[in-house]
Amino acid sequence: MSADQKLKVVLCWHMHQPDYRASDHGDFQLPWVYLHGIKDYSDMVAHLEQNPEARAVVNFAPVLLEQLEDYIGQIRAWLERGTLIQDPLLAALAGPGLPLDQKHRRRLIRDCQRANRDNLIDRFHTFRRLVNIAGLVEDHAENSLYLNDQYLADLLVWYHLAWMGEHARANDVRVCCLEKKRVGFTAADRRNLVEVIGDLLSGLIGRYRRLAEQGRVELSVTPYAHPILPLLLDLHSAREAIPEITLPHVPGYPGGEPRVRWHIRKGIEVFERHFGTRPKGCWPSEGGVSGDTLRLLEEEGFSWAASGQQVLHNSLSAFNGGSALPENWLHTPYRLGEGRLNCFFRDDGLSDLIGFTYADWHADDAVSNLVQHLENIATDTEKEPGRVVSIIMDGENAWEYFSRNGWFFLKVLYECLAGHPMLVLTTFSEALHGQRDRSPSLPELVAGSWVYGTFSTWIGDPDKNRAWEMLTEAKVVFDRLMASGSLTAEQRQKAELQLARCEGSDWFWWFGDYNPGDTVSEFERLFRLKLSYLYELLAQEPPSYLKQVFAQGSGDPAMGGVMRKNG
Numbered sequence: 001m002s003a004d005q006k007l008k009v010v011l012c013w014h015m016h017q018p019d020y021r022a023s024d025h026g027d028f029q030l031p032w033v034y035l036h037g038i039k040d041y042s043d044m045v046a047h048l049e050q051n052p053e054a055r056a057v058v059n060f061a062p063v064l065l066e067q068l069e070d071y072i073g074q075i076r077a078w079l080e081r082g083t084l085i086q087d088p089l090l091a092a093l094a095g096p097g098l099p100l101d102q103k104h105r106r107r108l109i110r111d112c113q114r115a116n117r118d119n120l121i122d123r124f125h126t127f128r129r130l131v132n133i134a135g136l137v138e139d140h141a142e143n144s145l146y147l148n149d150q151y152l153a154d155l156l157v158w159y160h161l162a163w164m165g166e167h168a169r170a171n172d173v174r175v176c177c178l179e180k181k182r183v184g185f186t187a188a189d190r191r192n193l194v195e196v197i198g199d200l201l202s203g204l205i206g207r208y209r210r211l212a213e214q215g216r217v218e219l220s221v222t223p224y225a226h227p228i229l230p231l232l233l234d235l236h237s238a239r240e241a242i243p244e245i246t247l248p249h250v251p252g253y254p255g256g257e258p259r260v261r262w263h264i265r266k267g268i269e270v271f272e273r274h275f276g277t278r279p280k281g282c283w284p285s286e287g288g289v290s291g292d293t294l295r296l297l298e299e300e301g302f303s304w305a306a307s308g309q310q311v312l313h314n315s316l317s318a319f320n321g322g323s324a325l326p327e328n329w330l331h332t333p334y335r336l337g338e339g340r341l342n343c344f345f346r347d348d349g350l351s352d353l354i355g356f357t358y359a360d361w362h363a364d365d366a367v368s369n370l371v372q373h374l375e376n377i378a379t380d381t382e383k384e385p386g387r388v389v390s391i392i393m394d395g396e397n398a399w400e401y402f403s404r405n406g407w408f409f410l411k412v413l414y415e416c417l418a419g420h421p422m423l424v425l426t427t428f429s430e431a432l433h434g435q436r437d438r439s440p441s442l443p444e445l446v447a448g449s450w451v452y453g454t455f456s457t458w459i460g461d462p463d464k465n466r467a468w469e470m471l472t473e474a475k476v477v478f479d480r481l482m483a484s485g486s487l488t489a490e491q492r493q494k495a496e497l498q499l500a501r502c503e504g505s506d507w508f509w510w511f512g513d514y515n516p517g518d519t520v521s522e523f524e525r526l527f528r529l530k531l532s533y534l535y536e537l538l539a540q541e542p543p544s545y546l547k548q549v550f551a552q553g554s555g556d557p558a559m560g561g562v563m564r565k566n567g
Contacts, residue, residue, distance in 0.1 A: 006424040007378035008388040008431045013395030016061035018506035022529035028087040033067045038200045039165045040396045045207045046167035047410050053418035055425040059220045059283040062270035075198035093156045094194045096187040109134045112159040116400045120162040127158040157185045166407040218427035220281035221271040223263035225500040230290035230447045232256040237290050237447040241454040248468040264300045287450030298341035304428045310453025312345040314446040328381045333439045346392040348566040356565050359401040363408035378422045388431045458508040463551035481538045495537040502530045511551040520553030
C-alpha cells in the first residue's frame with residue numbers, strides 16, 4: 001500500500017503554560033514552566049529524535065517560549081555571577097542557603113509534595129520517606145522546628161529528581177549519581193542539579209528547531225498569551241453553542257478585533273524569533289474558533305487551524321437542515337465557505353483515550369487498542385479522499401499519570417505507527433499537500449472550543465463572568481490612557497504586553513466551583529496581581545476590589561482539573 005493510500009494520522013502535542021510572573025521582573029509565582037521543561041518537553045523531543053520515522057505536530061504558546069527563555073537567562077546568571085533566581089522553589093534548590101523562618105520552610109515542604117503520589121513520589125523510596133516525614137509538619141506546624149537544613153536540601157533535590165524526564169534520568173551521569181547518592185546532598189550536589197536543569201532548558205528550542213528543519217516535525221503556534229479569540233471578538237459568540245448561557249454584565253470586550261490581531265501577530269513574531277521560520281498552522285487557544293476567528297487567521301497568513309470534534313458536530317448539525325450527518329464526517333479537514341484555510345478537528349474519543357484511559361494500561365495493550373481503533377477507521381474510510389485522523393492533546397499534563405512519564409507508551413506508539421502497513425504518521429501541512437482547495441466546505445461555523453464544543457469552561461459561571469467584568473473595566477481604562485497621549489512609548493509597550501497576559505484563557509479556566517480550592521486560590525490571586533500591575537503601568541490606582549478574593553473552588557475533578565474529558 002502506497003503512502004497516499006494509507007490513513008493519515010497526525011499526533012499534535014500542545015505545549016502551553018500561562019505567564020506565572022506577576023510583573024515584568026517579578027518572581028515566578030508557580031514553577032510549572034521549568035518543571036514541565038525538564039520532564040515533558042525534554043522527553044517528547046527525545047522520543048522524536050530517537051525514531052527517525054516518527055512525525056508529529058508540536059504547538060508552542062509564545063508565553064511559554066518567553067518564560068523558558070527567562071529561566072535560561074536566570075539560571076545562567078546564577079551560575080556565572082550568583083544572581084538570585086526569581087523562582088522561590090528553584091532558588092531554594094540553588095541555595096547555598098535555605099530560608100530561616102518557619103513560614104517559608106513550611107511553604108517549601110508543601111511545595112515539594114506537589115507531584116503525583118503514585119508515579120513521582122512513591123516510585124522513589126527515599127523521596128517517599130521524606131514526604132512521609134513532611135506529613136508530620138502538616139499535622140502539627142510546629143514540627144517544622146525539628147526539620148534541619150539537611151532534610152530540606154534532600155527534599156528539594158529529590159523533588160526535582162522526581163520531576164526529571166526519563167531520557168535525562170537514564171542518560172545524564174549527573175542525575176544518575178545524585179539518585180545513587182540518595183541522601184546527604186551538599187551545596188555542590190545542588191549546584192550540579194541546577195546545571196542539569198539549565199542544560200535541559202537551554203537545549204529545548206534548538207532540538208525542536210532541528211527536527212523541524214529536517215522535516216520530522218511541524219511546529220505551530222498559538223496566539224501570544226493564549227486568549228480565547230472568539231470571546232475577545234464577541235462575548236455573545238458563547239450563545240451559538242449554549243443559547244441560554246449567562247454572560248457578564250458588559251456589552252462586549254472593547255476593541256476585540258485589534259486585540260485578536262495583536263495576539264496573532266505577536267505570537268508569530270515570538271515564534272519566528274525562536275524557530276527562525278514563519279508557522280503555517282495555528283492551534284487557536286483551547287481550540288476556540290468561530291467563523292470570524294478562522295477568517296482572521298486566514299487573513300494573517302495561516303494555512304491551517306484546528307479545533308474540537310464537537311465544534312464540527314454542532315456546525316454540521318446546524319447547517320444540515322436536520323439531516324443525518326454525512327458518513328465519516330470527522331476525519332477530514334474543512335474549509336469555511338470559499339476560504340482557503342483548512343480546519344482540522346480533534347478525534348475526541350482517541351485523544352481522550354490517551355489523556356484519561358491508557359495511563360493505567362500496559363503500554364503494549366494501550367497502543368494495540370489505539371491502533372485497532374485506527375485500523376477500523378482506515379477500513380471504514382478507505383474510499384474517502386483526504387482522510388486524516390487528528391489526535392490533539394495537552395503535551396504536558398497527561399504523562400504525570402503514566403508510569404515512567406509515559407516513556408514506554410510513547411516509545412511503542414511511535415514505533416508502531418511509524419511502521420504500520422495501513423497507517424502513516426504525518427503533519428497537518430503534509431496532509432494538505434496537493435489537496436488544499438479540495439476539502440469539503442462548511443457554510444458557517446458554530447463557535448466553540450475543544451472542551452464540549454462550547455465556551456462554558458471560560459464564561460457563564462458567576463466567578464468567570466466576574467473576571468470578564470474586571471478585565472473589561474481594565475481594558476476601558478487602558479483604551480482611554482492609550483488614546484490620551486500621556487504615556488511614553490515604553491509605558492505603552494509594557495502596558496500592552498501586560499494587558500495581553502491578563503487576557504489569557506487560563507485565569508478563566510480555573511475560576512468556578514468545579515476546580516480544587518488550592519489551585520483556584522493561586523490563579524485567582526495571580527489574576528488580581530496581573531490586573532493590579534496593569535493599572536500601575538497605566539499610572540492609575542488599582543480598584544479596591546482587586547484586593548479582595550472573588551473565586552473559591554471546592555471541586556475534585558480528575559487530574560486536578562488540568563484537563564477536561566469530553567463526553
